[in-house]
Amino acid sequence: MTLKPIDKRVVIELKEDIIEKNVGGIIIPDTAKEKPNIGVVVAVGTDEELQKIIKIGDRVIYAKYSGTEIEIDGKRYLIISKDDVLALIA
Amino acid sequence: MTLKPIDKRVVIELKEDIIEKNVGGIIIPDTAKEKPNIGVVVAVGTDEELQKIIKIGDRVIYAKYSGTEIEIDGKRYLIISKDDVLALIA
Amino acid sequence: MTLKPIDKRVVIELKEDIIEKNVGGIIIPDTAKEKPNIGVVVAVGTDEELQKIIKIGDRVIYAKYSGTEIEIDGKRYLIISKDDVLALIA
Amino acid sequence: MTLKPIDKRVVIELKEDIIEKNVGGIIIPDTAKEKPNIGVVVAVGTDEELQKIIKIGDRVIYAKYSGTEIEIDGKRYLIISKDDVLALIA
Amino acid sequence: MTLKPIDKRVVIELKEDIIEKNVGGIIIPDTAKEKPNIGVVVAVGTDEELQKIIKIGDRVIYAKYSGTEIEIDGKRYLIISKDDVLALIA
Amino acid sequence: MTLKPIDKRVVIELKEDIIEKNVGGIIIPDTAKEKPNIGVVVAVGTDEELQKIIKIGDRVIYAKYSGTEIEIDGKRYLIISKDDVLALIA
Amino acid sequence: MTLKPIDKRVVIELKEDIIEKNVGGIIIPDTAKEKPNIGVVVAVGTDEELQKIIKIGDRVIYAKYSGTEIEIDGKRYLIISKDDVLALIA
Numbered sequence: 001m002t003l004k005p006i007d008k009r010v011v012i013e014l015k016e017d018i019i020e021k022n023v024g025g026i027i028i029p030d031t032a033k034e035k036p037n038i039g040v041v042v043a044v045g046t047d048e049e050l051q052k053i054i055k056i057g058d059r060v061i062y063a064k065y066s067g068t069e070i071e072i073d074g075k076r077y078l079i080i081s082k083d084d085v086l087a088l089i090a
Numbered sequence: 091m092t093l094k095p096i097d098k099r100v101v102i103e104l105k106e107d108i109i110e111k112n113v114g115g116i117i118i119p120d121t122a123k124e125k126p127n128i129g130v131v132v133a134v135g136t137d138e139e140l141q142k143i144i145k146i147g148d149r150v151i152y153a154k155y156s157g158t159e160i161e162i163d164g165k166r167y168l169i170i171s172k173d174d175v176l177a178l179i180a
Numbered sequence: 181m182t183l184k185p186i187d188k189r190v191v192i193e194l195k196e197d198i199i200e201k202n203v204g205g206i207i208i209p210d211t212a213k214e215k216p217n218i219g220v221v222v223a224v225g226t227d228e229e230l231q232k233i234i235k236i237g238d239r240v241i242y243a244k245y246s247g248t249e250i251e252i253d254g255k256r257y258l259i260i261s262k263d264d265v266l267a268l269i270a
Numbered sequence: 271m272t273l274k275p276i277d278k279r280v281v282i283e284l285k286e287d288i289i290e291k292n293v294g295g296i297i298i299p300d301t302a303k304e305k306p307n308i309g310v311v312v313a314v315g316t317d318e319e320l321q322k323i324i325k326i327g328d329r330v331i332y333a334k335y336s337g338t339e340i341e342i343d344g345k346r347y348l349i350i351s352k353d354d355v356l357a358l359i360a
Numbered sequence: 361m362t363l364k365p366i367d368k369r370v371v372i373e374l375k376e377d378i379i380e381k382n383v384g385g386i387i388i389p390d391t392a393k394e395k396p397n398i399g400v401v402v403a404v405g406t407d408e409e410l411q412k413i414i415k416i417g418d419r420v421i422y423a424k425y426s427g428t429e430i431e432i433d434g435k436r437y438l439i440i441s442k443d444d445v446l447a448l449i450a
Numbered sequence: 451m452t453l454k455p456i457d458k459r460v461v462i463e464l465k466e467d468i469i470e471k472n473v474g475g476i477i478i479p480d481t482a483k484e485k486p487n488i489g490v491v492v493a494v495g496t497d498e499e500l501q502k503i504i505k506i507g508d509r510v511i512y513a514k515y516s517g518t519e520i521e522i523d524g525k526r527y528l529i530i531s532k533d534d535v536l537a538l539i540a
Numbered sequence: 541m542t543l544k545p546i547d548k549r550v551v552i553e554l555k556e557d558i559i560e561k562n563v564g565g566i567i568i569p570d571t572a573k574e575k576p577n578i579g580v581v582v583a584v585g586t587d588e589e590l591q592k593i594i595k596i597g598d599r600v601i602y603a604k605y606s607g608t609e610i611e612i613d614g615k616r617y618l619i620i621s622k623d624d625v626l627a628l629i630a
Contacts, residue, residue, distance in 0.1 A: 003151070004178040006143060011177065043177075046143060053546060053586060061543070061619065063608060068153060068176055079151065079176045086608055086619045087551065087583075088544040093241070094268040096233060101267065133267075136233060158243060158266055169241065169266045183331070184358040186323060191357065223357075226323060248333060248356055259331065259356045273421070274448040276413060281447065313447075316413060338423060338446055349421065349446045363511070364538040366503060371537065403537075406503060428513060428536055439511065439536045453601070454628040456593060461627065493627075496593060518603060518626055529601065529626045 003072075005045040008082040010054055012039035012062065013075060037064050038089065039078060050082050059089040093160075095135040098172040100144055102129035102152065103165060127154050128179065129168060140172050149179040183250075185225040188262040190234055192219035192242065193255060217244050218269065219258060230262050239269040273340075275315040278352040280324055282309035282332065283345060307334050308359065309348060320352050329359040363432075365405040368442040370414055372399035372422065373435060397424050398449065399438060410442050419449040453522075455495040458532040460504055462489035462512065463525060487514050488539065489528060500532050509539040543612075545585040548622040550594055552579035552602065553615060577604050578629065579618060590622050599629040 003011050014037070041058045044051055054060065067080030093101045104127070131148045134141055144150065157170030183191050194217070221238045224231055234240065247260030273281045284307070311328045314321055324330065337350030363371050374397070401418045404411055414420065427440030453461050464487070491508045494501055504510065517530030543551050554577070581598045584591055594600070607620030 002180050004180050006172070006175050006177060009176060061608075061610065068151075070151065082546070085546050086549060087546060090542050090544050092270050094270050096262070096265050096267060099266060158241075160241065182360050184360050186352070186355050186357060189356060248331075250331065272450050274450050276442070276445050276447060279446060338421075340421065362540050364540050366532070366535050366537060369536060428511075430511065452630050454630050456622070456625055456627060459626060518601075520601065 003043050003070075003077065003079070005043055005079055007045050008047045008050050009045045009079055010041050010050070010060075010082065010085065011043035012060065012067075012078045012080055013042045014039045014069075014078055037062055042077065045082075047082070054082065054085060054088070061086045061089065093133050093162075093167065093169070095133055095169055097135050098137045098140050099135045099169055100131050100140070100150075100172065100175065101133035102150065102157075102168045102170055103132045104129045104159075104168055127152055132167065135172075137172070144172065144175060144178070151176045151179065183223050183252075183257065183259070185223055185259055187225050188227045188230050189225045189259055190221050190230070190240075190262065190265065191223035192240065192247075192258045192260055193222045194219045194249075194258055217242055222257065225262070227262070234262065234265060234268070241266045241269065273313050273342075273347065273349070275313055275349055277315050278317045278320050279315045279349055280311050280320070280330075280352065280355065281313035282330065282337075282348045282350055283312045284309045284339075284348055307332055312347065315352070317352070324352065324355060324358070331356045331359065363403050363430075363437065363439070365403055365439055367405050368407045368410050369405045369439055370401050370410070370420075370442065370445065371403035372420065372427075372438045372440055373402045374399045374429075374438060397422055402437065405442070407442070414442065414445060414448070421446045421449065453493050453520075453527065453529070455493055455529055457495050458497045458500050459495045459529055460491050460500070460510075460532065460535065461493035462510065462517075462528045462530055463492045464489045464519075464528055487512055492527065495532070497532070504532065504535060504538070511536045511539065543583050543610075543617065543619070545583055545619055547585050548587045548590050549585045549619055550581050550590070550600075550622065550625065551583035552600065552607075552618045552620055553582045554579045554609075554618055577602055582617070585622075587622070594622065594625060594628070601626045601629065 005011050038059060038061055041054055041056055041060060044054055044056060062078070062080055063084045063086060066084035067078045070077050070079065095101050128149060128151055131144055131146055131150060134144055134146060152168070152170055153174045153176060156174035157168040160167050160169065185191050218239060218241055221234055221236055221240060224234055224236060242258070242260055243264045243266060246264035247258040250257050250259065275281050308329060308331055311324055311326055311330060314324055314326060332348070332350055333354045333356060336354035337348045340347050340349065365371050398419060398421055401414055401416055401420060404414055404416060422438070422440055423444045423446060426444035427438045430437050430439065455461050488509060488511055491504055491506055491510060494504055494506060512528070512530055513534045513536060516534035517528045520527050520529065545551050578599060578601055581594055581596055581600060584594055584596060602618070602620055603624045603626060606624035607618040610617050610619065
């Protein structure tokens with residue numbers, strides 16, 4: 001089963017271990033007003049402009065408290081608007 | 091009797107058992123700020139752009155607390171704006 | 181005496197018995213956040229786009245708490261914006 | 271002395287007796303959330319689109335609590351935006 | 361010393377006696393939600409559309425509580441946006 | 451060291467004595483809701499439209515409580531958006 | 541590891557010592573409503589208009605309380621929208 005986000009939304013898979021191991025050096029300070037989170041893009045919406053910028057497999061930093069969480073087969077996903085994706089991690 | 095939603099609205103039928111059986115693996119965590127719901131599209135508005143993206147029969151995740159509920163002949167429907175449809179379930 | 185709504189407004193006649201008899205099967209649950217109402221369109225505004233979508237005689241579901249009520253010769257009308265008309269009942 | 275409203279504004283003369291006698295059948299229920307008022311247009315703003323829709327002499331229903339009241343030579347006027355004019359009475 | 365308002369602003373001179381003598385018949389009721397004031401335009405902003413509608417010397421009714429007051433050589437002025445100018449007095 | 455404001459911003463130098471001596475006649479009443487301030491433009495943003503209207507050396511009245519103050523080498527500056535510049539003093 | 545900000549965002553490195561030594565003369569008064577901060581741009585978003593105005597290596601003043609802080613390998617960064625960049629320091 002797959003999710004196909006509408007328009008300018010992306011679906012991000014939230015894996016705690018990916019964050020710990022691959023992006024290990026990143027520490028999000030508690031003092032930051034809007035804490036960023038990190039996830040891996042698993043689906044990109046139908047918007048063409050969006051598809052040029054964000055692709056499946058991209059690791060992204062997104063604004064916390066944004067989007068809608070959903071759990072499928074024990075995996076946690078976030079359906080999030082493009083505007084809440086802050087940066088790609090390259 | 092059928093409903094014809096105006097512009098960018100869709101009508102979604104809310105069936106508890108469809109959610110349980112077909113999409114069984116989906117668990118919506120209580121901690122999610124904006125809980126998504128799942129329904130089946132039964133009518134699509136007159137907007138052409140909308141009609142390319144969402145079709146009758148599509149199962150969709152929509153943002154909770156959105157739209158207007160109505161009950162016809164014992165079935166529950168939701169008249170919802172396209173912007174509150176988060177993703178299609180394929 | 182007739183009302184000619186401006187721009188994207190429509191005038192809806194509110195008849196309790198029409199709702200009861202013709203659309204009898206519709207039950208609006210008390211739990212719905214924004215309860216829809218049903219009326220019959222008696223006048224359509226000057227906006228051309230609006231006139232293609234909504235016509236005199238159409239039965240419509242509109243968002244409750246929207247529009248401005250007025251009573252003429254004992255009949256109750258609602259002057260309502262097109263954006264508060266949710267769906268046509270066909 | 272005359273008032274020339276700017277852009278999309280109209281000036282409406284508020285005559286209690288006109289309302290009582292000519293439009294006598296209209297009763298505005300106390301339960302209506304936004305009570306409409308009735309007046310006669312005495313000046314129309316410079317906006318061309320507006321001038322096609324509303325003309326001097328038109329009786330109009332406008333949204334209560336809108337516009338700015340002014341009294342000249344004992345007559346009461348309302349300077350009101352077009353968007354607060356709900357319908358013409360024909 | 362002169363003021364040159366930016367864009368769609370005008371500068372209005374506020375003279376109590378002009379209001380009393382020339383526009384004597386105007387009474388602004390205390391019950392009006394947004395009391396209008398009257399002044400004489402002494403400078404018009406750079407916006408071309410504005411300059412077609414409002415000219416130096418025009419007496420205008422403006423929405424109270426709008427704009428920024430300034431006093432130069434004992435005269436009181438108001439720097440006000442065009443949108444807060446309700447009507448010209450002709 | 452110079453500041454180059456972005457887009458539609460200008461940098462204004464705030465000199466108490468300039469205000470006192472050159473613009474001496476201006477008194478800002480305490481009753482004014484939004485007190486204006488006066489400064490001298492020392493840098494203009496990259497926006498072309500802005501550069502036609504506001505130039506280095508212009509004395510301007512700006513809306514109080516707007517912009518961001520910064521002190522360089524003992525001089526006080528304000529980085530302010532064009533929309534908060536009310537008028538030029540000519 | 542590098543960050544690639546989306547659209548009109550830039551990534552700013554926050555170095556206390558750069559501020560102290562290079563921009564030493566700048567003092568931000570405590571009375572300023574919106575205190576500016578200073579940083580060095582290390583990444584610029586994909587927006588072409590943005591790339592003409594802000595470049596890697598630019599020292600910028602940005603509005604405090606804006607953007608999202610993140611720490612990588614002991615360095616502090618801010619992912620910030622172009623609209624919160626007030627001025628370049630040249």
